[in-house]
Amino acid sequence: MKxxxxxxxxxxxxxxxxxxQALFDVNNVTSPEVSADGKVTFRLYAxxxxxxxxxxxxxxxxxxxxxxxxxxxxxxxxxxxxTTESLxxxxxxxxxxxxxxxxxxxxxxxRSRDIASFTNIFIVSKEKGDKGDIYGVNKVPxxxxxxxxxxxxxxxxSRRMTVYTPAGYEKGGRYPVLYLLHGAGGDEDAWTxxxxxxxxxDNLIAAGKAKPMIVVMPNGNxxxxxxxxxxxxxxxxxxxxxxxxxxxxxxxxxxxxxxxRYMDKNYRTIANKKGRAICxxxxxxxxxxxxxxxxxxxxxxxxxxxxxxxxNKRGFDGLNDPNQNIDPTVEAQLKTMFDKKPALYxxxxxxxxxxxxxxxxxxxxxxxxxxxxEYVETDGGHIWRNWRxxxxxxxxxxxx
Amino acid sequence: MKxxxxxxxxxxxxxxxxxxQALFDVNNVTSPEVSADGKVTFRLYAxxxxxxxxxxxxxxxxxxxxxxxxxxxxxxxxxxxxTTESLxxxxxxxxxxxxxxxxxxxxxxxRSRDIASFTNIFIVSKEKGDKGDIYGVNKVPxxxxxxxxxxxxxxxxSRRMTVYTPAGYEKGGRYPVLYLLHGAGGDEDAWTxxxxxxxxxDNLIAAGKAKPMIVVMPNGNxxxxxxxxxxxxxxxxxxxxxxxxxxxxxxxxxxxxxxxRYMDKNYRTIANKKGRAICxxxxxxxxxxxxxxxxxxxxxxxxxxxxxxxxNKRGFDGLNDPNQNIDPTVEAQLKTMFDKKPALYxxxxxxxxxxxxxxxxxxxxxxxxxxxxEYVETDGGHIWRNWRxxxxxxxxxxxx
Numbered sequence: 001m002k003x004x005x006x007x008x009x010x011x012x013x014x015x016x017x018x019x020x021q022a023l024f025d026v027n028n029v030t031s032p033e034v035s036a037d038g039k040v041t042f043r044l045y046a047x048x049x050x051x052x053x054x055x056x057x058x059x060x061x062x063x064x065x066x067x068x069x070x071x072x073x074x075x076x077x078x079x080x081x082x083t084t085e086s087l088x089x090x091x092x093x094x095x096x097x098x099x100x101x102x103x104x105x106x107x108x109x110x111r112s113r114d115i116a117s118f119t120n121i122f123i124v125s126k127e128k129g130d131k132g133d134i135y136g137v138n139k140v141p142x143x144x145x146x147x148x149x150x151x152x153x154x155x156x157x158s159r160r161m162t163v164y165t166p167a168g169y170e171k172g173g174r175y176p177v178l179y180l181l182h183g184a185g186g187d188e189d190a191w192t193x194x195x196x197x198x199x200x201x202d203n204l205i206a207a208g209k210a211k212p213m214i215v216v217m218p219n220g221n222x223x224x225x226x227x228x229x230x231x232x233x234x235x236x237x238x239x240x241x242x243x244x245x246x247x248x249x250x251x252x253x254x255x256x257x258x259x260x261r262y263m264d265k266n267y268r269t270i271a272n273k274k275g276r277a278i279c280x281x282x283x284x285x286x287x288x289x290x291x292x293x294x295x296x297x298x299x300x301x302x303x304x305x306x307x308x309x310x311x312n313k314r315g316f317d318g319l320n321d322p323n324q325n326i327d328p329t330v331e332a333q334l335k336t337m338f339d340k341k342p343a344l345y346x347x348x349x350x351x352x353x354x355x356x357x358x359x360x361x362x363x364x365x366x367x368x369x370x371x372x373x374e375y376v377e378t379d380g381g382h383i384w385r386n387w388r389x390x391x392x393x394x395x396x397x398x399x400x
Numbered sequence: 401m402k403x404x405x406x407x408x409x410x411x412x413x414x415x416x417x418x419x420x421q422a423l424f425d426v427n428n429v430t431s432p433e434v435s436a437d438g439k440v441t442f443r444l445y446a447x448x449x450x451x452x453x454x455x456x457x458x459x460x461x462x463x464x465x466x467x468x469x470x471x472x473x474x475x476x477x478x479x480x481x482x483t484t485e486s487l488x489x490x491x492x493x494x495x496x497x498x499x500x501x502x503x504x505x506x507x508x509x510x511r512s513r514d515i516a517s518f519t520n521i522f523i524v525s526k527e528k529g530d531k532g533d534i535y536g537v538n539k540v541p542x543x544x545x546x547x548x549x550x551x552x553x554x555x556x557x558s559r560r561m562t563v564y565t566p567a568g569y570e571k572g573g574r575y576p577v578l579y580l581l582h583g584a585g586g587d588e589d590a591w592t593x594x595x596x597x598x599x600x601x602d603n604l605i606a607a608g609k610a611k612p613m614i615v616v617m618p619n620g621n622x623x624x625x626x627x628x629x630x631x632x633x634x635x636x637x638x639x640x641x642x643x644x645x646x647x648x649x650x651x652x653x654x655x656x657x658x659x660x661r662y663m664d665k666n667y668r669t670i671a672n673k674k675g676r677a678i679c680x681x682x683x684x685x686x687x688x689x690x691x692x693x694x695x696x697x698x699x700x701x702x703x704x705x706x707x708x709x710x711x712n713k714r715g716f717d718g719l720n721d722p723n724q725n726i727d728p729t730v731e732a733q734l735k736t737m738f739d740k741k742p743a744l745y746x747x748x749x750x751x752x753x754x755x756x757x758x759x760x761x762x763x764x765x766x767x768x769x770x771x772x773x774e775y776v777e778t779d780g781g782h783i784w785r786n787w788r789x790x791x792x793x794x795x796x797x798x799x800x
Contacts, residue, residue, distance in 0.1 A: 030637060047499055047500055048450055049499065078501070098446075098498070099446070099448040101444075101506075102506055103503040104503070104506070106501075106502055106504070107637070109637070109638060110635045113509055116509065118506075118509065118511075121635075122635060123634075136634065137626075137629070137631055138632055142558065142560070144546055145546070145547045146546035147544060147545045147546070148544045149542045149567070158542065160542070167549070228509060229537070231537055232537055232539040234536065234537075235510045235522060237509070266570050
């Protein structure tokens, strides 16, 4: 300790620089502080502020979609504070609202980008195996997470995806592959940040609840090569499905085979239908729906999480009356796929999801044709909290 | 467009949720806006604020260590604004200071963690080949960046490191390996975030200026398995060299051979001295100094960037008088290493670096022994701006 202090004193000459400032905890505030019983204290240094609120998804009551907020109280030295009631195990998001304008908590380095905005995150866990535990990093063998560039001949470009290889992959053997797709506005980083995919798989595999598998998380925006800032368009401001004005030369569905071929060539995959699963959330659920029927011999397991599904030609337009304008090509593709009997066709959605009706219509259509599927209905809406649960459930059902 | 708007209107039911909010640009402010001539405009929505400053390293005058700041002016609708003069090509860091408290720019999703704090970043580039261009993502083949867990028998734990494999690695062949080490308080994420190592290597390799090489960026804190939040200690608050109270069972230097063995076993490396380089900044420069002399047959290229070097037994204590208390083991190890004539022993430091004197003393010691080295002296101090330049220079000098 003496050594360190001595070194630090030497650094005094340059403490005012941003680069050196980072060495020290200049803002001596701890926030959030998560107690063992799940109460969380938020603190913010904000002298001269008129109001400071914490806005967070942990204020949501069951079935509600509106993030609540609470006011922090000003204490000594300009530090504001608020403590929640005991929260259930979960990964939560929040930010501060100072005089009506939103800012991140400067004392919390844990934060995730969801499209164009960041929120701070924290995890509440009370016992082994609860949600917070499954989303956390535990003392178990860890898989590797790689940002991989692959050539897409169909899209005529090189593109970036995230690949999780399970612990022990280096030692040899062949592994099944789960293709895990993000929603509109997301990108190849989404499932490993707010989605906690690597932690969920690490923990389930270590507990023997999921089979060791490779997980491929591509970029589902065919007009983008990669996440914002990670390709040659510079550090642009992300926006909803508008990262790039140019129209792609092919769709995500049409170009998906490029990804599967790359994986089968460059990784030790089980390169057949039994070794492949596909699932996704929202737009990625729509992609999973589309890709699985377009390639009926490719995937044995299909998961639609809060999926944007359309049976007619108008795409993601929300009009999904199965008795009207059903695209005959879609109908024929679905028939071919279901005739080949996939091992699992899994549909999950929350009761208050704005895509609930689309999914209900689709289930009625599947019922009318006698196509087999499994259905899970949860509370809540179109939110990551549900998608993490769906991945946890789906990943335990595949490759078995 | 019509389709999208229709879909969006359907989402109206749930727009108030944080999860859906992320789909939209709720804060309709663009910041920063970098013009072609290098002027940068900052904007912040902060109604009721008394003062809003931007604090940034671009205000530093040559040789200074103190980040300057400028005041934003309040305009309409609570939006504050400030425009800089034309800035030189560089990657810059900044944050806002509202009523004296620091916050990130909520409109800028580009930000890098440096130990315990985040800063926003942006890049100014004016022409091909300038610093901004080399630190940016260009239309060139990209290497893959992986977070890799390896077993360290010496430290008796599993640890995380970052591995860059150059574009084309998948196609076969053997590659040399650069071991690139971070500073005190940093971790295995440092060189790929503020260090821009992947971009620097991508661009230099594509231009034919650097050889295609693997770059290994380990975690140099022997008492940590991984970066904050990435191992089983949870989402703790990072602090300078104090991530974990427990004392490691061995030092970074002693355990380094575990990393080299892992790489030679699991990657197609050139597994001999000619195929290995090691360099690092600050503490990582000290590690490079220590490891290269500890394993005199391992590295043909050694780079010390603003290195924390000590020739006596007291470690990083800043007392480095070469005429006093020189550790005979260190002296013998240095002799052995230099007698084996490494192809390059490269020392770089800024004129105002607080470690300047240590490095000057070390150079005098090397001179007194007739040991060959190359020396580069730059403006500025102990800052990432220098370390990016040193990596750019060093990586062009190795494996040739």
